[in-house]
Amino acid sequence: MGRKSCTGVVTGAIHIPTVSFGPKEINTTALAEFGEYIRSVFPTVFKTSFVQHEVIGEYSHLFTVQGSDPSLQPYMLLAHSDVVPAPDEGWEVPPFSGLERDGFIHGRGTLDNKNSVMAILQALELLLLRNYIPRRSFFIALGHDEEISGHNGAQKISALLQARGVQLAFIVDEGNFILDGFIPNLKKPFAIIAVTEKGAINLMLQVNTTPGHSSAPPKETSIGILAAAVSRLEQTPMPNMFGSGLLKMTLQELAHEFPFPTNIILSNLWLFGPLVSRLIERNYITNALVRTTTALTMFNAGVKVNVIPPVAQAIINFRVDPAQTVQEVLELVKNIVADNRVQFHVLSAIDPLPVSPSDHQALGYQLLRQTIRSVFPEVNIVAPGVCIGNTDSRHYTNLTTSIYRFNPLYLNPQSFQSIHGINEKISVRAYETQVKFIFEFIQNADTDQEPVPHLHEL
Numbered sequence: 001m002g003r004k005s006c007t008g009v010v011t012g013a014i015h016i017p018t019v020s021f022g023p024k025e026i027n028t029t030a031l032a033e034f035g036e037y038i039r040s041v042f043p044t045v046f047k048t049s050f051v052q053h054e055v056i057g058e059y060s061h062l063f064t065v066q067g068s069d070p071s072l073q074p075y076m077l078l079a080h081s082d083v084v085p086a087p088d089e090g091w092e093v094p095p096f097s098g099l100e101r102d103g104f105i106h107g108r109g110t111l112d113n114k115n116s117v118m119a120i121l122q123a124l125e126l127l128l129l130r131n132y133i134p135r136r137s138f139f140i141a142l143g144h145d146e147e148i149s150g151h152n153g154a155q156k157i158s159a160l161l162q163a164r165g166v167q168l169a170f171i172v173d174e175g176n177f178i179l180d181g182f183i184p185n186l187k188k189p190f191a192i193i194a195v196t197e198k199g200a201i202n203l204m205l206q207v208n209t210t211p212g213h214s215s216a217p218p219k220e221t222s223i224g225i226l227a228a229a230v231s232r233l234e235q236t237p238m239p240n241m242f243g244s245g246l247l248k249m250t251l252q253e254l255a256h257e258f259p260f261p262t263n264i265i266l267s268n269l270w271l272f273g274p275l276v277s278r279l280i281e282r283n284y285i286t287n288a289l290v291r292t293t294t295a296l297t298m299f300n301a302g303v304k305v306n307v308i309p310p311v312a313q314a315i316i317n318f319r320v321d322p323a324q325t326v327q328e329v330l331e332l333v334k335n336i337v338a339d340n341r342v343q344f345h346v347l348s349a350i351d352p353l354p355v356s357p358s359d360h361q362a363l364g365y366q367l368l369r370q371t372i373r374s375v376f377p378e379v380n381i382v383a384p385g386v387c388i389g390n391t392d393s394r395h396y397t398n399l400t401t402s403i404y405r406f407n408p409l410y411l412n413p414q415s416f417q418s419i420h421g422i423n424e425k426i427s428v429r430a431y432e433t434q435v436k437f438i439f440e441f442i443q444n445a446d447t448d449q450e451p452v453p454h455l456h457e458l
């Protein structure tokens, strides 16, 4: 390890404002500084002969850790160094201070996702310092533009590895967590490994009308027409897809942890499915698990107080349920808006990602499960699920069919709100446990043992 303490390295990382502001706006100075920073705090990683380091797309980092046994298929760990903006307002401590107080490191990126960047490199640094030589090769890919698409980071790394003929056994990225307090009546935490992620559409709606003097307004303006259209969309949720999704499987795995009568209800979803799906959609977080969500995120109109606005534009961010496609959602949207004065411009669209295997033979899934059981022995349930956000891992479907999105951290509804929100923080203990998790995971990936079917209680 360099000159800094275990958590000191995170503090320093948070301090560098690697903010992705908009589609093409990144803080290149901070990203370059971040590159220098990781070199200084993880010297062993950078000087080890069997660890190759490359800078891709100017600010992303690819590490190739050459294992001693070429017969084992390599895997890849992902994380990203950029963060979303964080204006000072509402924060208990300035978001880029990286202050350590009361057992927590505070600041933007402590959960999303500098914690993973630093924990992966720190775990590798510690292993190398102990002269550990991995058997299975692995890659570490640290994107620099995940929050605005991953086109210059993850996408370029993916293309480069494909050109080199690399195929991966599996990928582990950010995504789901060990969830605590999301389901009423369920006191115990449970780990969800996301085996797919929702799709996304950024749709711009635009209305053009003839400008004129505001003293004699027309019956409807571009703002009024557009406001009515977006309001219809907000008031008309997309269909509840509960019956067709992975969530049913997740809930069945959780069933026996609930007290009576919830355990019976969840074990008999063929009967109680409609009731359960109505309960799930009542909460805004769990609602995101049963349908395509509709978020009105931007609205622009008007040029002057006394001018009838010629153009009004709104952007809507949809997160597409894995049981639907982008095309299906766009059809539904057009039917809901039902006004041909409203133009549709799809700014970007991604279909939901394929479902990765989670059976007994799925190496990546089983290694995660095994490491969760070892590092978090109090967590009884590990189940596959859906990631409601998008991750850099979506750019790597050309290299593997096994993509798992899991952060080895506890998450409660309050900390969930801090991601992209205010007062994002990580406890020192949680960060140290994340390092331990990766430290063990890398070693578990080197064991001979193939995942073996485990016995089920009868």
Ligand SMILES: CCCCCCCC/C=C\CCCCCCCC(=O)N[C@@H](CC(N)=O)C(=O)O
Pocket (backbone or CB within 6 Å): 112, 146, 147, 148, 149, 174, 175, 176, 177, 179, 182, 183, 192, 250, 285, 286, 289, 387, 388, 389, 390, 391, 392, 411, 416, 419
């Ligand atoms: C029965 C299960 C209950 C589960 C409750 C759901 C709790 C949700 C838990 C974690 C979700 C956290 C999502 C993190 C995704 C982070 C990735 C991200 O921010 N991506 C951005 C950028 C992008 N690439 O588009 C995004 O906008 O999605």
Ligand SMILES: [Zn+2]
Pocket (backbone or CB within 6 Å): 080, 112, 113, 146, 174
């Ligand atoms: Zn992230």
Ligand SMILES: [Zn+2]
Pocket (backbone or CB within 6 Å): 084, 112, 147, 420
């Ligand atoms: Zn994010």
